[in-house]
Amino acid sequence: MFNAISSNSFFIAQIGIAAVVWFLLQISAAVMVYFERKVCAWLQQRVGPNRVGKAGVLQPIADVVKLLFKEELRPAAADPLLFALAPIISATAAFAAFAVVPFGGYTTLLGLLTEPLPLHVADVNVAVLVVFAITSMGVYGIVLAGWSSNSKYSLLGGLRSSAQMISYELSYGMALAAVLLLGNSMSLRDIVNVQGGDLNVFGLFSIPHFRWFLFFNPLGFLIFFTAGVAETNRAPFDFPEAEQELVAGYHTEYSSMSFGMFFLAEYINMVTVSAVAVDLFLGGWFFPGIPESLGWLVFLVKISVLLFFYLWMRWSLPRYRYDQLMAFGWKVMLPASVLNVIATAAAVLYFGL
Amino acid sequence: MLFYLFGAVAVIASLLVIAQRNPVYSVLLLITSFGALSGLYVLLDAPFAASIQIIVYAGAIMVLFLFVVMLLNAPHEDTDFDERTHPMLRPGPMRFGALLAVALIAELAWALARSSPLTTFTNTPVTSIQALGRTLFTDYAFQFEVTSVLILVAMVGAVVMARREDAPGGKR
Amino acid sequence: MPSLNDYLILSAVLFTIGTAGVFVRRNLITILLSVEIMLNAVNLTFVAFGRAFGTVDGQIIVFFVMTVAAAEAAVGLAIVIALFRHRESLNPDAFTALKW
Numbered sequence: 001m002f003n004a005i006s007s008n009s010f011f012i013a014q015i016g017i018a019a020v021v022w023f024l025l026q027i028s029a030a031v032m033v034y035f036e037r038k039v040c041a042w043l044q045q046r047v048g049p050n051r052v053g054k055a056g057v058l059q060p061i062a063d064v065v066k067l068l069f070k071e072e073l074r075p076a077a078a079d080p081l082l083f084a085l086a087p088i089i090s091a092t093a094a095f096a097a098f099a100v101v102p103f104g105g106y107t108t109l110l111g112l113l114t115e116p117l118p119l120h121v122a123d124v125n126v127a128v129l130v131v132f133a134i135t136s137m138g139v140y141g142i143v144l145a146g147w148s149s150n151s152k153y154s155l156l157g158g159l160r161s162s163a164q165m166i167s168y169e170l171s172y173g174m175a176l177a178a179v180l181l182l183g184n185s186m187s188l189r190d191i192v193n194v195q196g197g198d199l200n201v202f203g204l205f206s207i208p209h210f211r212w213f214l215f216f217n218p219l220g221f222l223i224f225f226t227a228g229v230a231e232t233n234r235a236p237f238d239f240p241e242a243e244q245e246l247v248a249g250y251h252t253e254y255s256s257m258s259f260g261m262f263f264l265a266e267y268i269n270m271v272t273v274s275a276v277a278v279d280l281f282l283g284g285w286f287f288p289g290i291p292e293s294l295g296w297l298v299f300l301v302k303i304s305v306l307l308f309f310y311l312w313m314r315w316s317l318p319r320y321r322y323d324q325l326m327a328f329g330w331k332v333m334l335p336a337s338v339l340n341v342i343a344t345a346a347a348v349l350y351f352g353l
Numbered sequence: 354m355l356f357y358l359f360g361a362v363a364v365i366a367s368l369l370v371i372a373q374r375n376p377v378y379s380v381l382l383l384i385t386s387f388g389a390l391s392g393l394y395v396l397l398d399a400p401f402a403a404s405i406q407i408i409v410y411a412g413a414i415m416v417l418f419l420f421v422v423m424l425l426n427a428p429h430e431d432t433d434f435d436e437r438t439h440p441m442l443r444p445g446p447m448r449f450g451a452l453l454a455v456a457l458i459a460e461l462a463w464a465l466a467r468s469s470p471l472t473t474f475t476n477t478p479v480t481s482i483q484a485l486g487r488t489l490f491t492d493y494a495f496q497f498e499v500t501s502v503l504i505l506v507a508m509v510g511a512v513v514m515a516r517r518e519d520a521p522g523g524k525r
Numbered sequence: 526m527p528s529l530n531d532y533l534i535l536s537a538v539l540f541t542i543g544t545a546g547v548f549v550r551r552n553l554i555t556i557l558l559s560v561e562i563m564l565n566a567v568n569l570t571f572v573a574f575g576r577a578f579g580t581v582d583g584q585i586i587v588f589f590v591m592t593v594a595a596a597e598a599a600v601g602l603a604i605v606i607a608l609f610r611h612r613e614s615l616n617p618d619a620f621t622a623l624k625w
Contacts, residue, residue: 079377125480162416197409356527360531371558380608386565393532399572402568406591409595414594417598425609450549451549457537458537462534485581488582504531513603
């Protein structure tokens with residue numbers, strides 16, 4: 001029966017993959033909610049949520065239920081259309097950016113399908129640019145949220161947050177450019193396949209599937225990841241939404257599910273940045289010794305490592321002040337990323353990588 | 354079919370841009386129009402142009418417009434300034450301007466109708482980014498460098514012109 | 526499959542809408558937005574012709590047009606800010622006197 005379905009409809013396979021990705025992203029947001037509080041607790045030598053369900057694993061469900069039961073408020077002077085539109089734009093951009101990210105090799109679903117199914121929603125040959133473009137669209141959700149709430153704190157928070165995001169997009173893009181020099185293609189799947197090659201360690205021995213760009217461009221990885229943290233407005237770059245400084249920044253006036261959508265968008269953005277970083281620098285779904293059909297599991301593990309770094313940074317580092325943040329972005333990260341591109345280009349020419 | 358969909362979205366969004374009172378809505382509708390144009394570029398086998406349309410136009414230039422509109426708290430038109438103005442500055446010239454626009458579209462429609470209906474696209478498209486990059490950096494290298502100087506000049510000019518003259522720093 | 530003519534007609538319509546916006550609107554920012562519409566219509570023409578001739582030059586010229594549009598939007602908005610700061614109005618008719 002499965003053969004009959006799969007052999008004549010590429011369409012059903014596409015819908016299936018899209019549904020699986022959507023579902024997994026939602027679940028990952030819930031898992032992130034739980035682990036954020038658990039990791040925070042462990043770093044602060046406490047236990048964290050452990051009441052709801054065994055060891056607190058049902059905590060995200062409790063959070064969602066709480067959010068849904070809150071009253072949906074709208075300030076009287078707020079612009080109704082924009083007020084409703086802003087969280088939609090944020091959440092949509094967050095989910096859409098994952099559409100071109102490949103998360104595994106080819107799978108035949110344990111032999112059920114007649115031909116192998118590639119594990120991505122869409123394979124475009126300019127995938128890097130598409131991810132960048134959709135991330136740029138996410139800025140609008142924040143700007144409109146700040147403006148439409150018609151309140152001083154929200155407007156300031158929204159404008160600061162979006163100025164921060166567009167400043168760090170430059171370093172983000174330049175780090176991407178360095179990877180393009182190494183990977184020779186703008187398609188994420190091709191870049192990962194290049195990283196599946198063998199790493200020749202100083203000509204002595206070679207490790208299979210280990211040709212990760214992390215080893216060829218470590219500064220690029222650092223710049224990309226830092227810019228990604230700044231893009232998603234996470235600590236230590238979360239001044240615009242800091243509770244202590246600006247009430248809650250651009251989502252001050254939001255409650256119930258609209259706030260839930262901003263919350264969701266932030267976590268999905270984190271997952272997307274981690275996924276793109278894994279694809280570009282950490283070898284995607286390749287690991288020495290593990291067959292490619294289990295690649296999606298390797299991918300999940302790598303994303304989890306990066307997300308753990310996100311949580312670790314949030315709960316151990318102090319927050320940057322806004323002018324320090326912008327100075328860092330323009331005066332340190334941008335020159336570093338430009339130098340990184342130049343150095344990578346020189347290395348590619350000299351070593352013939 | 355997708356061409357008609359994207360084309361209709363682009364035209365309707367642009368019409369609404371020039372018909373809206375609220376400048377924030379105008380900017381958002383223009384972003385929708387840019388999105389539709391990006392879709393048209395994808396239909397024309399130009400994925401690079403589509404991506405940079407979203408990144409540069411809809412993602413950066415429109416954010417700049419939105420910042421300015423929000424920070425100036427741009428007032429709507431037809432303020433009481435308009436009531437007090439000289440009759441020459443009242444809606445009469447506006448309607449004359451609209452008449453000129455209609456004349457322009459009539460001319461363009463006439464010119465396009467006279468030409469022979471060009472056939473469908475027959476040449477094979479060049480979609481590889483490598484080819485685009487190669488041409489950009491060899492045939493158009495001088496223009497590329499000049500563009501970087503242009504952006505520098507624009508940046509300096511914008512900073513100088515939007516500076517406050519009476520701030521405590523004064524004219525530096 | 527739409528022909529080149531269809532793309533040119535669409536581009537002409539967009540260009541005219543932009544021109545009408547520049548003539549009719551009395552708000553400086555909307556005038557700048559209409560100029561952006563015109564530039565985009567021209568971009569569409571370039572890409573359509575680039576596709577029709579099978580070259581990549583259309584996309585390259587679009588690249589340059591976008592850069593110039595970005596520079597012009599930045600400088601234009603800086604001028605608008607300076608004007609607004611002086612006269613507290615975004616109506617171009619407020620700036621008809623040759624006196625600053």
